[in-house]
Amino acid sequence: MSIEQNKVMNLEQEVNVQPLPRGFKWGAVKAGIKASGKLDVAVAIAPKTANAAVMYTKNQVVAAPVTVGRRHLQVTGGRVAAVLVNAGNANCATGQAGIDTCVQTCVAAAETFHCIFDEVIPSSTGIIGVPFPAEKVIAALPAVEAALGDTPAHAELFAQAIMTTDTRMKIARAVVTIDGAEVNIFGAAKGAGMIHPQLGAPIGPPHATMLVYLFTDLSASTEELNKLLAPAVEQSFNCISIDGDTSTNDTVLLLASGDTRTRLNEQTTEPFANALNQVCYSLAHQIVDDGEGVGHVVTLHITGARTPVEAKQVAKAIAHSPLCKTAWSSADPNWGRLLAAAGYSGATFNPEKVNIRIGTQPVFELGMRTPHFDEAAAHTTMQQREYTITLDLGQGNSECRFITCDLTAEYVRINADYST
Amino acid sequence: MSIEQNKVMNLEQEVNVQPLPRGFKWGAVKAGIKASGKLDVAVAIAPKTANAAVMYTKNQVVAAPVTVGRRHLQVTGGRVAAVLVNAGNANCATGQAGIDTCVQTCVAAAETFHCIFDEVIPSSTGIIGVPFPAEKVIAALPAVEAALGDTPAHAELFAQAIMTTDTRMKIARAVVTIDGAEVNIFGAAKGAGMIHPQLGAPIGPPHATMLVYLFTDLSASTEELNKLLAPAVEQSFNCISIDGDTSTNDTVLLLASGDTRTRLNEQTTEPFANALNQVCYSLAHQIVDDGEGVGHVVTLHITGARTPVEAKQVAKAIAHSPLCKTAWSSADPNWGRLLAAAGYSGATFNPEKVNIRIGTQPVFELGMRTPHFDEAAAHTTMQQREYTITLDLGQGNSECRFITCDLTAEYVRINADYST
Numbered sequence: 140m141s142i143e144q145n146k147v148m149n150l151e152q153e154v155n156v157q158p159l160p161r162g163f164k165w166g167a168v169k170a171g172i173k174a175s176g177k178l179d180v181a182v183a184i185a186p187k188t189a190n191a192a193v194m195y196t197k198n199q200v201v202a203a204p205v206t207v208g209r210r211h212l213q214v215t216g217g218r219v220a221a222v223l224v225n226a227g228n229a230n231c232a233t234g235q236a237g238i239d240t241c242v243q244t245c246v247a248a249a250e251t252f253h254c255i256f257d258e259v260i261p262s263s264t265g266i267i268g269v270p271f272p273a274e275k276v277i278a279a280l281p282a283v284e285a286a287l288g289d290t291p292a293h294a295e296l297f298a299q300a301i302m303t304t305d306t307r308m309k310i311a312r313a314v315v316t317i318d319g320a321e322v323n324i325f326g327a328a329k330g331a332g333m334i335h336p337q338l339g340a341p342i343g344p345p346h347a348t349m350l351v352y353l354f355t356d357l358s359a360s361t362e363e364l365n366k367l368l369a370p371a372v373e374q375s376f377n378c379i380s381i382d383g384d385t386s387t388n389d390t391v392l393l394l395a396s397g398d399t400r401t402r403l404n405e406q407t408t409e410p411f412a413n414a415l416n417q418v419c420y421s422l423a424h425q426i427v428d429d430g431e432g433v434g435h436v437v438t439l440h441i442t443g444a445r446t447p448v449e450a451k452q453v454a455k456a457i458a459h460s461p462l463c464k465t466a467w468s469s470a471d472p473n474w475g476r477l478l479a480a481a482g483y484s485g486a487t488f489n490p491e492k493v494n495i496r497i498g499t500q501p502v503f504e505l506g507m508r509t510p511h512f513d514e515a516a517a518h519t520t521m522q523q524r525e526y527t528i529t530l531d532l533g534q535g536n537s538e539c540r541f542i543t544c545d546l547t548a549e550y551v552r553i554n555a556d557y558s559t
Numbered sequence: 560m561s562i563e564q565n566k567v568m569n570l571e572q573e574v575n576v577q578p579l580p581r582g583f584k585w586g587a588v589k590a591g592i593k594a595s596g597k598l599d600v601a602v603a604i605a606p607k608t609a610n611a612a613v614m615y616t617k618n619q620v621v622a623a624p625v626t627v628g629r630r631h632l633q634v635t636g637g638r639v640a641a642v643l644v645n646a647g648n649a650n651c652a653t654g655q656a657g658i659d660t661c662v663q664t665c666v667a668a669a670e671t672f673h674c675i676f677d678e679v680i681p682s683s684t685g686i687i688g689v690p691f692p693a694e695k696v697i698a699a700l701p702a703v704e705a706a707l708g709d710t711p712a713h714a715e716l717f718a719q720a721i722m723t724t725d726t727r728m729k730i731a732r733a734v735v736t737i738d739g740a741e742v743n744i745f746g747a748a749k750g751a752g753m754i755h756p757q758l759g760a761p762i763g764p765p766h767a768t769m770l771v772y773l774f775t776d777l778s779a780s781t782e783e784l785n786k787l788l789a790p791a792v793e794q795s796f797n798c799i800s801i802d803g804d805t806s807t808n809d810t811v812l813l814l815a816s817g818d819t820r821t822r823l824n825e826q827t828t829e830p831f832a833n834a835l836n837q838v839c840y841s842l843a844h845q846i847v848d849d850g851e852g853v854g855h856v857v858t859l860h861i862t863g864a865r866t867p868v869e870a871k872q873v874a875k876a877i878a879h880s881p882l883c884k885t886a887w888s889s890a891d892p893n894w895g896r897l898l899a900a901a902g903y904s905g906a907t908f909n910p911e912k913v914n915i916r917i918g919t920q921p922v923f924e925l926g927m928r929t930p931h932f933d934e935a936a937a938h939t940t941m942q943q944r945e946y947t948i949t950l951d952l953g954q955g956n957s958e959c960r961f962i963t964c965d966l967t968a969e970y971v972r973i974n975a976d977y978s979t
Contacts, residue, residue, distance in 0.1 A: 197903070198899060198902040198903045199901075199902040199903070199906075199907070199908065199910070200898050200899055200901065200902030200910045201902075229895075231895065231899075232895050232898050232910070232923065232926070232927060232928070233926075233927050233928075234911075234925060234926035234927030235926070235927075236927065237927070266893075266895065267893075267895025267896070267898065267899060268893075268894060268895035268898070268923070268927070268928050269928070270928075332882065333882055333896075333899070337903065382880075382881040382882060383879070383880070383881065384880050384881060384882045384896070384899065384900065384903075385899075385902075385903035386899065387898075387899045387902055459803070459879070460802075460803070460804050461802040461803065461804060461881070461966070461970070461974065462752065462753055462802060462804045462974055465970070465971050465974035465975045466974065466975065468971065468975045469975035469976060471975065471976075473686075473687075473688075474688060475649070475651065475652050475686065475687025475688035476687065476753075476804070478620050478652050478687065478688070478807075479618060479620055479651075479687060479753070479804065479805075479806065479807045480804065481619075481620065482618040482619040482620030482621075482805075482807055483617070483618045483619070483757065483804075483805035486619075487619070488619065490619070490620045490652070491654075503652065503688070505654060506652070506653075506654035506655065507652060507653050507654030507655075507656065507657070507688070508652070508653075508688050508689070508690075546881070546971060547971060548968035548971045548972060550881070550885070550971075551885050551888065551966060551967060551968045551970075551971060552968060554881065554882055554885035554886065555885045555886065555888045555889035555891065556889060556891075
């Protein structure tokens with residue numbers, strides 16, 4: 140799906156264009172959790188509450204806010220009044236104390252924002268295993284309340300405060316006209332490292348370094364929102380990897396304020412779903428593009444697989460191969476590493492039927508290097524910031540698109556220095 | 560199993576101690592395949608032939624020599640007269656031409672070494688996808704024949720010629736006294752990158768950057784050798800990873816010349832198996848220790864798993880996690896990354912029951928950082944060249960030991976420059 144294919148929506152990566160979805164306010168402050176002293180507590184509130192769908196990480200180890208958030212959504216049946224995010228401390232592997240302190244922040248937020256504490260969804264990102272400084276979050280709440288607003292500047296502050304090693308904020312926006320009314324979607328995300336989301340249903344083990352918040356003024360039930368969110372996540376956030384490390388805190392939260400009173404029907408579900416998919420795809424792409432130490436963004440287009448699962452297996456094996464990723468960092472058309480990774484992916488195929496292209500350059504066919512292999516041209520393609528590698532398995536009709544990146548010495552430097 | 564536990568054998572990593580297994584000769588020459596101009600064609604011959612057991616990579620994409628080697632062993636029922644190895648070109652993803660040129664080298668070797676061509680086992684390591692320079696191998700054979708000998712110096716030349724990005728040769732030796740006779744084992748290996756062997760039965764898809772040759776003068780059938788080799792490989796080469804990339808050429812070949820006329824019986828099988836296991840473990844350890852860019856060798860001791868498979872799943876997730884590996888490169892005791900990797904490994908466990916130690920330092924217990932966590936002491940442990948991380952899952956009695964290493968900027972540099 141490309142932006143061009145969808146006439147009814149208008150995607151902007153900049154939020155400086157009105158309107159944002161109605162029925163929400165955003166705010167952020169500096170609470171002293173980040174060592175850098177930057178914005179580190181972000182809040183989004185829905186004064187009239189919103190219906191929510193959520194997907195959490197499938198990691199078996201999950202952060203306290205994921206445990207608490209899941210519990211809250213079960214109790215309320217998916218009703219949310221406030222989202223309370225902190226960056227700088229993941230509140231993961233912090234035991235019962237982590238749960239207790241997380242709940243304390245929700246109780247304090249409920250008082251500040253005039254809701255019940257089950258309607259507060261907490262999120263945390265940052266280092267794992269360090270006691271959670273709840274007192275800093277709680278002390279910051281009055282300042283956040285004073286900072287709330289519904290302008291693009293407020294939404295941008297929210298997007299900035301949730302960042303950790305991100306170098307820039309990640310936002311995306313779409314407008315869909317439904318029955319003559321404009322329905323808005325705004326999304327904010329953070330990523331950078333420990334990025335290989337494997338999001339599943341909210342019931343089950345969760346934890347996240349990728350945090351995504353999607354806001355819309357559509358009127359929809361939690362059940363309807365879940366049906367929209369799952370496929371949007373599957374094709375976007377579940378199809379990216381920076382380093383193959385699936386975080387303990389990954390969260391995608393979709394909130395619908397209902398402020399437009401517009402509901403979906405048979406005709407309008409598809410345009411809205413397309414707009415939501417594109418917002419998610421844009422954010423997913425932005426996350427890889429701003430990955431730790433990334434020099435090149437590579438889209439793996441795996442085609443000709445027997446099943447979608449096998450297509451994804453091949454994409455993931457390549458996306459997680461240090462040898463493929465280091466070759467990309469120097470624009471080295473060492474396609475043999477792509478084939479070797481596909482070979483150990485677990486997918487079934489005959490190498491004689493495999494066809495590989497780097498950009499538009501054919502490199503491998505009929506079991507060997509293509510006779511017209513132009514190494515210089517392939518190298519030139521790979522010198523671009525972004526390009527596509529196509530690998531056709533020649534086995535069936537299933538495919539997938541997976542966005543990943545190179546592995547650079549800068550990534551090693553960033554992650555070797557993280558906690559020291 | 561440690562060296563101390565086995566009284567009957569004597570393990571030496573240096574070959575400069577007689578005797579080597581009888582019934583073999585080794586030789587190597589410079590054939591101009593390596594750009595560096597170093598030794599690149601190695602041959603081992605068994606003048607009276609040897610019985611062989613082999614394990615090849617499980618990668619679905621395999622190099623021509625693996626396809627040809629498997630075919631030869633099937634035809635001869637496991638009889639080998641010569642092993643012909645080249646370094647500098649993997650002869651993988653080279654199509655039918657790769658098979659044809661590989662066969663040509665075997666035919667030429669059979670003429671040179673006076674055997675039938677099915678008794679020649681070919682091996683190749685190096686870059687994938689580049690046409691195989693068979694003519695260089697063939698032209699070098701008379702010089703190899705002239706260079707053959709059975710002294711430690713000859714065996715060392717063999718071990719040096721099979722190297723690619725290895726910085727030093729890898730050899731191990733053991734002597735077992737069986738019924739009053741000394742039975743010798745000599746092993747030579749190469750590794751360095753694309754090291755995450757997944758070796759399986761010889762029937763099935765194969766290709767390899769890890770090459771291991773084991774020679775013994777025991778008298779044993781192919782069937783007996785296979786029974787000894789499979790468990791030795793499972794606990795050694797199948798329990799190491801440098802970068803998680805499983806090569807298309809990985810090969811472990813065990814040859815028994817029968818020169819001692821000593822056969823195994825119920826009492827002597829275990830001491831011999833122990834000696835073989837230790838030679839394999841020593842070579843596997845040497846491979847990780849000399850991995851590309853390695854600064855630290857880390858043994859992951861996973862205990863308390865429900866099954867051996869789950870123990871290995873946890874070890875592999877940690878061993879392949881760029882975040883864990885980069886933290887090790889700077890001796891950063893960021894144990895949260897270990898727990899997160901275990902969490903997405905697919906193994907089932909309750910984080911509250913997990914216990915993690917770095918060396919002897921406790922770091923995580925009862926779902927949180929241990930109260931006595933001594934970050935400085937953990938950091939000091941991790942500054943050593945080699946140490947063990949113990950992760951007890953608290954679920955059962957299964958365990959595994961897995962040897963891996965850190966991920967450094969030097970690894971990135973080596974592999975970003977490989978083919979350009």
